[in-house]
Amino acid sequence: MLKVLPGFKIIQAGPQSVLQDDGRFGYQRLGFANGGPLDAESYYWAQRLCGNNTTATAIEILLGGVVLEALADTVIAITGAEMPVTINGERISLWQSHRINTGDKLEVGFTSVGLRSYLAVSGGFNVPDILGSSATVIRDEIGGLDGKALQVGQLLNINNQLSHKILMLAKSSRPKIKASSAGGAAEIELRLLPGYQFERFPEEKRQLFFSSTFRVSNRCDRMGYCLNGPDVSSGVSSLLSEGICHGAVQVPPDGQPIVLLNDRQTIGGYPKLGSVVSCDTGKLAQCGPGSRIRFSKISVRQAHSEILLASERRERTLLISLNS
Amino acid sequence: MRVEDTGENSVIAWFADKASVEVNESVVATCRNLEQSMGDTIIDLVPSYASLLVVFDPFKTHHAEVHEWLSAAFESINPTETITKVIELPVLYGEAYGPDIKRIADNAGITEFQVAQLHQSIEYRVYAIGFAPGFAYLGEIDLKLATPRLEIPRQNVPKGAVAIADRQTAVYPSESPGGWNLIGLCPTRLIDPTEKLPMPIAVGDWVRFIEIDEAQYLNLGGEL
Secondary structure, eight states: OOSEEEEEEEEEEOSEEEEEOSOOOSOGGGTOOOOOOSSHHHHHHHHHHTTOOTTOOEEEEESOOEEEEESSOEEEEEEEEEOOEEETTEEEOSSBEEEEOTTOEEEEOOOSEEEEEEEEETTOBOOOOBTTBOOOBGGGTBSTTTSSOOOTTOEEEEEOOOOOOOEEOOGGGSOOOOOBTTSOOOOEEEEEEEOTTGGGSOHHHHHHHHHSOEEEEEEESSSEEEEESSOOOOOOOOOOOEEOOTTEEEOOTTOOOEEEOTTOOSEEOSOEEEEEOHHHHHHHTTOOTTOEEEEEEOOHHHHHHHHHHHHHHHHHOOOEESOO | OEEEEEETTEEEEEOOSSOOHHHHHHHHHHHHHHHHHHGGGEEEEEEOSSEEEEEEOTTTOOHHHHHHHHHHHHHTOOGGGOOOOEEEEEEEESTTTOTTHHHHHHHHTSOHHHHHHHHHSSOEEEEEEOSSTTOEEEEOOOGGGOBOOOSSOEEEEOTTEEEEEBTEEEEOSSOEEEOSEEEEEOOSOOOOTTSSSOOSOOTTOEEEEEEOOHHHHHHTTOOO
């Protein structure tokens, strides 16, 4: 039996669709960003629904607009932002796996709530690992098929895996995606672990930071989200460049905070207030420009137990089997 | 050394407020010791001028234990164990290859040849790697050559461009936008993610530049 098969042909690629596994780790010291899914929870569920290990390669689709032709009989699942998805014109549900056959046309429409969705396939997309990962980081020109977003006409190979059960994630277990791609949606709260130069920001700026509502600006991408709001600048001039952790909130001299995400640069010298926990950066990544953001404080102990708890909760969640 | 939590699975150690060879040596030695003690609980280590960011696996350890490991790694530094690695990088200097060299020469009241000589006269320390994969920050250059960044960065700096900003010098490992002043071209490939060892240089190494001519540059695989 073949281990790798041609899986899909890209008929429409959408504004930015990128192959992602869980990320490229251990090479930040050489300047390589981690990459990986911005909404790790939706990515996780897409893998589980396809019976994959939870580090397999999926496609992160920004805003939708993707059309694929199936070149094999397999099983797929789409999670994340709400959008109409059809197979041969027939509407299919998100958060559920579906059989797809050779010659079928999979159409992913544009998002109505949220920005990013995850398309997983049984066995995972087959992409060569570079530095231990398939994660696409466009800025580093690494990962995916050619270090870039997917293009019309490209072929995607898949790892051959005997098709498995059709599964569904119960509504109550699905991540709540609140923000609308059109903006003006519900406010989301990001929990910040104070750290880095937090103590060097003037007291009134720190209070202002936690008491204000910020808006997502037009400058929001896989590197980071620039927010607009009151000036919370630190008055600290230049710092020596230092390692930047995931979710770090840096404040350049203009006083407008930036939440740094998976494709952030590895070192930088702007003062930072601390970092947003990863459960919450996933929610932020579903927010488009204009979304309203507030910050609250979380302690280091809470932040750490939050990761463990979220993982345990996910692992013990059983999927609903729709056929035997 | 001061250690503080930075994120749900990361802590940072600061060694001083200013960078120096001694401070950076402590960063590198602590980093090396930590690799031994922490093993596979490490996700990423990011050494820089005077700090070390430790990203750990939250399912295998926690902040308090990483604080302990950091203290132990710092305290067990053996100053006689300094490992010194020097890498030589060939450079094709000149205005045709580095368009800012003339301005740097004029500002310093010296010739382009003297700029190249001064640039080669010092062994530089690799203080940090970042900005882009394989971009190494080297310091410090002779005060005569110190030049502020361009007010308007270039859209495209060529791969291999040898550059100066303030008291630092660097080689652009791949084509990218950039605001540093260009003085020449280096034919050595500085980053190759398809290799097991993707980069010949690490933080804490030393770099010496050596002038070559155009024929040597092309022979070494340089592109014009």
